[in-house]
Amino acid sequence: MSGPLSGVRVLDLTGVVSGPFATMFLADQGADVLKIEPIDGDITRRSRAPIGKTNEFSALFISSNRGKRSLAVDIKHETGREILTRLAGQADVLVQNFRPGTMERLGLGPDQLRARHPRLIYVSISGVGDSGPYVKKRVYDPIIQGLSGFCDIQSQAVTNRPQMIRTIVCDKTTAVFTAQAVSSALYAREKTGQGDHIQVAMLDTMIAYLWPEGMMQYTVVGAEAASADPNDRPDLVFRTSDGYLTCGTISDSEWRGFCKASGDPELANDARFATPSARSVNATARIHKMQEYIVQHTTTEWLARLDAADVPCAPILRRGEIIHNEQVVARGIIAEFEQPGVGRVRQPKPAARFTVNEATIAGPAPRVGQHSREVLRDLGYSEAAIEQMIEDRAVRAAG
Structure with missing residues (x-):
């Protein structure tokens, strides 16, 4: 596999978008990303209209999970936790976005795993962090748009009614921040030999993202009232x-x-x-x-x-015009490939282009548990043991 992260092993225990999108960037850059899915698969496989013949894929899932392998395992099952513990011993990076405290209760928290594997880079993505009065809230992208000021910036010009931006900007921005932080931690580990625990909260990410121009009037302490709102003007459409x-x-x-x-x-x-x-x-x-x-x-x-x-x-292009735009075509930004069970799909190529270590789309998105058997064999489990895991519903294997 090509790319600057070739040889890096990533365990992806994330769901929805913020985590899967982050680890997909790592896969594009050469990392071997093993997606750890629940027995029934990542929720985004079925949270949007399914496509293809198997009902295992949505367009959102493909666009956040291409180029990965899939192990479907019940981490609440004792056997599932044993498998994850073994995999952590071989991994460079583990990324999870469960609610704060969940992984600790399962015996898979950062302190628990890093005590045994000090080189492990453990990443925890959350909505609002692991402290504060909102820590137990269930959080999705619109919640963070509301808390971060994004809705206020989008306010209607006449009524001043706050508005959501119509894309999951908080999830996707958090993914970019996370992928960048992982790269920094891998670089630091090369110098020190030590892994790290990285915590990325969507709320922290979006406040940092919006600050440079979105919070200009609040930058100088004591001068807030005297500063004009930089967003109090029509947009440039x-x-x-x-x-x-x-x-x-x-x-x-x-x-x-x-x-x-x-x-x-x-x-x-x-x-x-x-x-x-x-x-x-x-x-x-x-x-x-x-x-x-x-x-x-x-x-x-x-x-x-x-x-x-x-x-x-x-x-200003309509979405249907983008793939035919002369600049997009000239740059070859959009690639096509076969997604088994679906057909031919379009995906944007990795945005960061490396001259020496080329980043590429590593392949299609996996079926649920498509690689379960090969992963378990590599961990040393016998065929009989693997079949027993499948029978016990501790593991699911495709096909």
Whole structure:
């Protein structure tokens, strides 16, 4: 298997998206990721409309679990816990996102496993952390959007009603933070020989993620009331005569470029927009003024004008247009492969492109327990023992 993490063994005890998406990034970069699933499989196999002939896959599951192996085991069963303990002895990384305290009660907590395996990098993903009054809450992405300020940033311009963003941004951002932290811990272990316990809370992640521009007015202590809300302005979605585009005019040269593209020589003389600070103070008026010009011509015509004037711009694509967009096609961002039981599927290639240690999509998503027998054989269990585990429903094996 290629990639910078080739040779790294990861035990993935996570479900839904925040954990599986994180470990999928590690698989893309060459790690051998063994997904530890419940006997009935990860909930995302069936929490969205199933696809294919076997009802084992959803599009969400494939897009969060490609390139992994699957061992289906009941970790509440004594045999299941024994298997996990053995696997931990061979692993470099273990990632879990059960509620705080669950793994400790099963005898598989970070202190318990790392006492026996000090090189193990143990990762605990949670909603709000392992302390505080919300620690026992059941947490999904919308809960964190509400707590982190994300909904407030998305508030409607007129009513100020908070709004959710229509993607599981908290889950997926937490996944990226987690994958980065694992890489750092692996690097540190090469120098010290010691593993670590990494805790990543979705709430911590999203507050850190939003802070640079989303919390500007709260950055200077004591100056909160005097600072303008940086989000108190329309967004940069402009309607053209036949669609939508976006463009930005932060610098003086970009504003002059837009004025030139508008074809109105008087626009450049408007004092409200003459300097960066003036354009910031009068952002709402500026954006509304831009819209007056943009709606008069087609998207294609405006993009040509703005590109000629070196103004940052792009069409706003509908999701069905993305896979055919000329830049996406030129970069080869979308790959296709066969997903057994489903058919041909599309997936984005790994976003980080390595020149020497190439990251690649390692393969399709696994069936529930597709690799159970081979994993147990590698651990030294006999065929008879494996069959008994399956009969006892401590383990499930596909096919």
